[in-house]
Amino acid sequence: MKRHLLKVGLLLAGLLSLPALADEKPVLRSQVMTLSDIVTVGDFYSNAGLLASKPLFRSPDMGTSGNVPADVVAERARAAGLETAGTDGLRTVVVFRGATRLNRDQLAGLARKALADRNAGIDPERLDIRLLQAPDQVLADPKVHDPIRIDRVEWSQSNGRFTIHAAVAVEFGTEPLTLTGVATEMVDVLVLVQPVRRGDIVREEDLNIIREARTKVPAGALTEMEDIVGKQARTTLRANSPLSRNDVQRPILIERGEKITVTYVMPGMKLTSRAQAMDTGAKGDVIDVMNLQSRRIVPATITSRGQVRVHAANPIVASLNSEKN
Numbered sequence: 001m002k003r004h005l006l007k008v009g010l011l012l013a014g015l016l017s018l019p020a021l022a023d024e025k026p027v028l029r030s031q032v033m034t035l036s037d038i039v040t041v042g043d044f045y046s047n048a049g050l051l052a053s054k055p056l057f058r059s060p061d062m063g064t065s066g067n068v069p070a071d072v073v074a075e076r077a078r079a080a081g082l083e084t085a086g087t088d089g090l091r092t093v094v095v096f097r098g099a100t101r102l103n104r105d106q107l108a109g110l111a112r113k114a115l116a117d118r119n120a121g122i123d124p125e126r127l128d129i130r131l132l133q134a135p136d137q138v139l140a141d142p143k144v145h146d147p148i149r150i151d152r153v154e155w156s157q158s159n160g161r162f163t164i165h166a167a168v169a170v171e172f173g174t175e176p177l178t179l180t181g182v183a184t185e186m187v188d189v190l191v192l193v194q195p196v197r198r199g200d201i202v203r204e205e206d207l208n209i210i211r212e213a214r215t216k217v218p219a220g221a222l223t224e225m226e227d228i229v230g231k232q233a234r235t236t237l238r239a240n241s242p243l244s245r246n247d248v249q250r251p252i253l254i255e256r257g258e259k260i261t262v263t264y265v266m267p268g269m270k271l272t273s274r275a276q277a278m279d280t281g282a283k284g285d286v287i288d289v290m291n292l293q294s295r296r297i298v299p300a301t302i303t304s305r306g307q308v309r310v311h312a313a314n315p316i317v318a319s320l321n322s323e324k325n
Helices: 002-023 070-079 104-117 314-324
Strands: 031-034 038-040 055-058 065-069 092-097 100-103 127-133 137-140 148-155 161-169 174-192 207-213 252-254 259-266 269-277 286-291 297-304 307-311
Touching (some): 031 038, 055 070, 065 070, 070 092, 100 104, 104 127, 104 148, 104 161, 104 174, 137 161, 148 174, 252 297, 259 286, 286 307
Parallel strands (some): 031 092, 259 307
Antiparallel strands (some): 038 055, 065 092, 100 137, 127 174, 148 161, 161 174, 174 207, 286 297, 297 307
């Protein structure tokens, strides 16, 4: 009984496999993509089985394509042992050979990285690259992980000129590649959208950020908004010129010779009097002020426009009281 069941099972398995065998007939592809220098039976035909790795033709050059007559492909495939190979209604087969393509923008990026890697502290994103000598396109072997190897970098930071010697991975070995150009380190600086007059307060909407060559930017140029917004222009400032800390100051709240109010702060009480400013200052500055009655001069901290504060000690309090008497 067991033998009978085994025979029935094998018969059923054989019957079920017939459609699958029919579907495994080699089928010629209309397009072939390869990375190799040889096109094989398996590249042209699906279901090529053990014959898939057998070579049929040499591939086109890297990055190019070529047409092959379908009947010639079928003839060579049959000669290689794929007896059922046919044209499957095709007249030609297009063979594409892949390549790693690098255009001028990508070569500039390669130069940017190479220069930054060999100069610590330079951000590659801040390097402006202008290629002088470079091919429009480089084709490299796509099977190689790093298609271009940098061998030597020469860069004069005084004038920005560089020469990069490299090697490109190609079909058989490498080919030399030389890139020359000018690299300029750029920095972001703050400029005014329009002129600001002396004494005016700089607002955020007055400012813009531009990228300039580091060699053209003066030392101390401002790069952060908080360093200038709310500050007062020392002189009339031009538009589109880098700004420095010396161009602005904290807003002047008290001018020398101005009549001001002095608040004397003591434990448990406050006294106010009128005084004259002996200095010019901004908020938080300590200036000398002269009491208009006693002509006494004391240091005071500017708190707001026309207002200063003195944290008085006991002797000063006694003096003030005596002045009032």
